[in-house]
Amino acid sequence: MVIGALALQGDYEKHLQTLHRLEVDAIEVRNEQQARSVDGLILPGGESTTIGKLLNRSGLDEVIRELGREGLPLFGTCAGLILLATDIEGSDQHRLGLLEVEVRRNAFGRQIASFEADIPFQPLPDPVKGVFIRAPWVNKAGKGVQILSRYDEHIVAVQQGAILGTAFHPELTSDTRVHEYFIQLCQKRKSGNSTG
Amino acid sequence: MENGLATPQTYSSQASQETYQAQKATWRVKVGLAEMLKGGVIMDVVNAEQAAIAEEAGAVAVMALERVPADIRSEGGVARMSDPRMIQEIKEAVSIPVMAKCRIGHFVEAMILEALEIDFIDESEVLTPADEEHHVNKHTFRVPFVCGARNLGEALRRIGEGAAMMRTKGEAGTGNVVEAVRHMRSIMRDIRRIHSAREDELMSIAKDLQAPYDLVVEVHQTGRMPVPNFSAGGIATPADAALMMWLGAESVFVGSGIFKSSDPRSRAKAIVDATTYHKDPAMLAEVSKGLGDAMPSLDVRKLANEELMAVRGW
Numbered sequence: 092m093v094i095g096a097l098a099l100q101g102d103y104e105k106h107l108q109t110l111h112r113l114e115v116d117a118i119e120v121r122n123e124q125q126a127r128s129v130d131g132l133i134l135p136g137g138e139s140t141t142i143g144k145l146l147n148r149s150g151l152d153e154v155i156r157e158l159g160r161e162g163l164p165l166f167g168t169c170a171g172l173i174l175l176a177t178d179i180e181g182s183d184q185h186r187l188g189l190l191e192v193e194v195r196r197n198a199f200g201r202q203i204a205s206f207e208a209d210i211p212f213q214p215l216p217d218p219v220k221g222v223f224i225r226a227p228w229v230n231k232a233g234k235g236v237q238i239l240s241r242y243d244e245h246i247v248a249v250q251q252g253a254i255l256g257t258a259f260h261p262e263l264t265s266d267t268r269v270h271e272y273f274i275q276l277c278q279k280r281k282s283g284n285s286t287g
Numbered sequence: 288m289e290n291g292l293a294t295p296q297t298y299s300s301q302a303s304q305e306t307y308q309a310q311k312a313t314w315r316v317k318v319g320l321a322e323m324l325k326g327g328v329i330m331d332v333v334n335a336e337q338a339a340i341a342e343e344a345g346a347v348a349v350m351a352l353e354r355v356p357a358d359i360r361s362e363g364g365v366a367r368m369s370d371p372r373m374i375q376e377i378k379e380a381v382s383i384p385v386m387a388k389c390r391i392g393h394f395v396e397a398m399i400l401e402a403l404e405i406d407f408i409d410e411s412e413v414l415t416p417a418d419e420e421h422h423v424n425k426h427t428f429r430v431p432f433v434c435g436a437r438n439l440g441e442a443l444r445r446i447g448e449g450a451a452m453m454r455t456k457g458e459a460g461t462g463n464v465v466e467a468v469r470h471m472r473s474i475m476r477d478i479r480r481i482h483s484a485r486e487d488e489l490m491s492i493a494k495d496l497q498a499p500y501d502l503v504v505e506v507h508q509t510g511r512m513p514v515p516n517f518s519a520g521g522i523a524t525p526a527d528a529a530l531m532m533w534l535g536a537e538s539v540f541v542g543s544g545i546f547k548s549s550d551p552r553s554r555a556k557a558i559v560d561a562t563t564y565h566k567d568p569a570m571l572a573e574v575s576k577g578l579g580d581a582m583p584s585l586d587v588r589k590l591a592n593e594e595l596m597a598v599r600g601w
Binding site (some may be wrong): 099104121141202203206207222225264 | 309311313315323325384430560
């Protein structure tokens with residue numbers, strides 16, 4: 092199994108380091124061939140407007156949309172969650188539009204309001220360390236969207252099928268459990284594909 | 288001032304902050320924003336219109352300042368923090384992070400920038416230093432700082448004071464990348480040297496570099512700069528940006544290079560693309576086509592010593 096991290100801009104290297112710690116094969120994804128070779132794709136933190144433009148200019152957005160609709164597991168953190176969303180409050184910026192949520196960018200405020208806190212993450216019994224950096228939250232979630240975490244009553248983690256999104260950055264901590272959860276989604280899809 | 292009440296966070300506290308309530312301005316949160324800016328381009332802008340052009344081109348952040356370094360150089364006089372009104376206008380014009388510069392050692396300018404809720408403060412040699420002996424104690428601020436360095440010792444001293452991101456100084460406002468190359472090569476060479484040194488050599492290296500010992504130990508263990516390592520100072524073309532990425536930069540700052548060129552929109556976009564695809568020569572050739580004239584440039588060797596910005600600070 093190989094997991095990719097979209098490497099156009101942002102903290103993709105932190106995701107790759109986490110995957111390496113879990114002894115999972117991981118590659119940087121910058122083009123179509125790389126995108127089609129992975130069993131799961133992580134959309135990292137970064138600037139969502141920048142990554143959105145680079146996705147659009149390269150045509151990689153169409154490829155990821157197609158792969159996502161076919162069921163490729165996707166995991167977006169912060170900017171990655173924004174890029175996955177169908178709706179971005181007050182913005183017409185480029186996006187993939189695969190996850191039926193409306194997000195609010197910089198919802199917790201500017202950098203001075205950035206914070207870390209222990210938060211629940213529904214698939215896990217114990218809290219995880221949420222690192223929120225100029226972070227978004229989810230305003231509204233569609234019917235098929237499962238809410239995995241709330242902080243201060245705001246939705247900060249969601250899942251729809253094999254698409255996972257968090258407003259926080261598990262890749263900035265030494266705790267690998269959220270990534271392990273995503274890897275399980277990838278394994279489930281891969282074994283489903285090979286037997287079906 | 289609220290920042291007077293903030294608990295100073297030191298580099299050594301980064302791994303041990305496992306608590307149960309929300310904590311702001313931790314070392315992890317400060318360095319975290321620098322992590323988010325990796326693989327991107329931070330552009331100098333002097334007004335809201337330029338900020339919008341930068342965001343449209345794909346900048347990851349803008350640096351709000353009254354005069355770009357090339358103009359500071361030609362106009363002379365004391366260069367200070369920008370007018371807060373102008374900084375606010377730029378903040379309102381874009382959704383990406385906004386940085387601003389304070390003078391070296393001018394902690395009150397830094398307090399003002401923090402009160403304006405700037406996302407990153409650049410304690411910058413491009414402005415006229417306010418203190419020739421002391422830099423700002425950056426641990427006491429809630430907003431993260433970036434500082435310039437010519438070599439690894441200087442970088443580790445700034446990190447010791449609390450800088451959450453480093454950049455090469457280069458020689459700002461010249462359109463000449465030679466000094467940024469010199470600084471990045473020196474930094475990366477010393478990182479490699481420390482990484483491969485024996486443990487019993489580290490104190491001697493710390494003495495030579497005049498760097499905090501525990502940060503030298505960290506570089507020895509990780510083989511990396513302890514915070515994100517960006518480049519600035521003289522980057523004028525997409526190829527310059529790609530060169531700095533090859534040499535070890537994790538992002539680039541472009542100062543005068545964009546808005547002093549003949550076609551800022553095209554050049555800004557091309558430098559963004561070149562940073563992302565710096566390993567792809569065919570892509571670099573494509574994005575470098577037809578960009579018009581680069582900014583007017585200066586031969587660094589012909590500048591008098593008192594005209595050099597990189598020698599400000601220590």
